[in-house]
Amino acid sequence: MAKVLMKGNEVIAEAAVQANCKYYFGYPITPQSELVAYMAKRLPEVGGLFLQAESEVAAINMVYGAAAAGVRVMTSSSSPGISLKQEGISYMVGSELPAVVVNVVRGGPGLGTIQPAQSDYFQAVKGGGHGDYQIPVLAPATLQEIVDLMQDAFDIADKYRTPVYLLGDGMLGQMMEPVEFKERPAIELPEKDWAATGTRGDGGPRIVNSLRLDPADLEEHNNHLQAKYKKILENEVRYENYMTDDADYILVAYGTVSRIAKNALQKARSKGIKVGMIRPISLWPFPEKAFHETRDKVKGYLTVEMSAGQMVEDVRLCVEGHAPVHFYGRTGGMVPSQEEILKKIVEMAGGEL
């Protein structure tokens, strides 16, 4: 297929359709409304269903029902709406239901702003709703990477019976870039022999449920979830190492910020500072190995985020004091500039601009 020029939010939607997702339930919110509108037009073309819910609460529960009935399904929103979905996501985890939840993050807290942010990192990677759980989180940096990761997101959801987040930001949602939708062979996935489909002769009744009143029973279920997370940690880590081989300093950034950081990195290199970058693509599971391999070789890390410092906590947990970990962030919808990042790199290297 040839390259087409598309807007980020539309790419997210089309990538889901290409990943064979035919069902979408959602509620409008900026900056991801184009995604909702695209689905409304597109899904009927593939014999699927788009339904505008009365709220994000209803939308995630419709997703819960559709997933319980065994279909590939997704929802999307932006930060305030994702907060409303947390109860439903926790129930999906408890009932082990697969779905993809897209968060096109905007600045908070509260109604905040419609400008891009990365301030929902904690919510995404540290659980978010109630209970002991993790959600796999994929964070694309380009529109092409959205296409490539969307299929993975659905496959991970089905393989491990878990909701999966695709985390973007307002910039990614609104930008336009050429993308190519490549045909990908489907991977082998477990049969959904647990789904409540009301099918005659399937050996039912089947029950989809997250209630376990007996604490011993619930502990066993939690142990089962934790064992699943261990497998995800082993198999689903994704990251990019960029010019880290000879690096004295390493930038850490994900999503759109990593693109700005890359430009700053080139400028720093032209000044003779050997900088590399670790770009986590899966935010959970976090790419621990990338840090274990570099932490005794480098003089320091600089984490750059559109937040007051969230991912930097995970970086510190991985570096474990082997090297200094610096932070630079802008918040509230402000985007860090190349120049600001460069200044921080030079400072870290003990020099002056």
Place this chain on the structure above:
Amino acid sequence: MEIVFEKTKGLTDTPTHYCPGCTHGIIHRLVAEVLEEMDVLEDAVGVASVGCSVLSYEYFNTDMVQAAHGRAPAVATGIKRVLPNNRIVYTYQGDGDLASIGMAEIVHAAARGEKITVIFVNNAIYGMTGGQMAPTSLLGQKTATSPFGRDINVQGAPIRISELLSTLDGAAYIERVSSHDVPNIIKAKKAIRKAFETQKQGLGFSLVEILSTCPTNWGLDPNESLDWVKEAMVPVYPLGVYKDITKEEK
């Protein structure tokens, strides 16, 4: 030996946990008998809500999905919309679940004309959490959270769900029945049958509101509870058909 009575196949053999004198059990049986008589037990997916009936997923002999508090109509929407048309999807909800926390979901499911059947059990109280005020509690009714009696100036007046939902065009069949004596229980079963038939014919949203007892939290014995439904609840919640689109189109 000739079998003169058999338990419906619509219920599993799991003993229910309901209190003596609570009519959840009777209502379960009515729903189960109707599904069996319509021969749709294996085509049905039920949605259990949060309340005393949360464990209904262990009692109904159909596929079951447990939903978050109040969200059963949204969950049922997701199920019904993605499965083949012949599937029967129903929710079983209490009055706290449906008329308080889940008010948005029930109104919009009805407004969209979701082809689901809602079994709405109105016992004028929150049973499971220990007898707090429900949106359906009567004026003057003493509960754990209205210890001086429900006061119209403080907690407002009871919400009449059947009347409210029947104003929506998407609602195809809505009836309020009671479980306080045998003639009413027989009527309740007919209403439940009609509601499921409405769904089967693809006519739209159907709901049966069933007035029910909660002896434990009302502080009454089982017989007094049945009397209280008849004498205190029925006057506030008049029984009858509130919406039937098959009767309207002439």
